[in-house]
Amino acid sequence: MAFTLSYSKEFITWFNEQDKPLQRIVLMHLGLLEEYGPQLSQPYADTLKGSKLKNLKELRMQYKSNPYRIFYVFDPKRQAIVLVAGNKASDKKWYDKMILKAENLYALHIKALKMEEKDDN
Numbered sequence: 001m002a003f004t005l006s007y008s009k010e011f012i013t014w015f016n017e018q019d020k021p022l023q024r025i026v027l028m029h030l031g032l033l034e035e036y037g038p039q040l041s042q043p044y045a046d047t048l049k050g051s052k053l054k055n056l057k058e059l060r061m062q063y064k065s066n067p068y069r070i071f072y073v074f075d076p077k078r079q080a081i082v083l084v085a086g087n088k089a090s091d092k093k094w095y096d097k098m099i100l101k102a103e104n105l106y107a108l109h110i111k112a113l114k115m116e117e118k119d120d121n
Contacts, residue, residue, distance in 0.1 A: 003037035004079040005030060008105050011070070011082050022063045029059045029070065030082070038074055051099045053106060071102040081109055 007015075015026060032044055038055075048056045048071065059070040070085040083102040088094045 001037070003034055004077075005034055005072075005082055006079050006109075007082045008084065008109075010084055010101070010105065014085050022068070025061055025063055026068075026070065026085070029061050033059060033072065033080055033082075037078075037080065048095070048099060050095065052103055056099065056102060056106075069098070071098060073102070073106055075106075075109060075113065077113070081106060 015023060018026070029044060033040055040059075043060065045057050045059050048058055053073055056071060056073050059072065061068045061070075066087050066089050068085065069088050071083045072080050073083065075081050083105045084098050086094065086098060088098075091097070
């Protein structure tokens with residue numbers, strides 16, 4: 001079963017700013033997420049600690065000896081919402097900043113879902 005992936009504008013902007021070799025690595029990892037969904041595990045994915053969202057996860061990859069991470073979460077419709085990404089090597093507070101950003105983006109996503117449901121009724 002293939003899982004649906006949905007991308008935040010922030011992720012798309014980040015992705016488009018990366019060079020082609022990194023984009024290929026990212027697409028390969030997103031393909032694994034699409035194929036395995038919530039069952040994707042280490043070394044490709046892991047659950048994040050320190051988030052209000054118990055199911056906030058990260059795709060883990062290396063490129064040019066740098067650790068890149070992509071944060072995602074499965075929403076109530078069981079689609080993966082790809083939220084934010086970046087190179088975690090450059091900043092000791094990177095996880096704190098990115099978790100907060102991911103939580104805020106997911107809250108907006110949930111709000112939009114509720115508005116859709118309201119409009120459908």
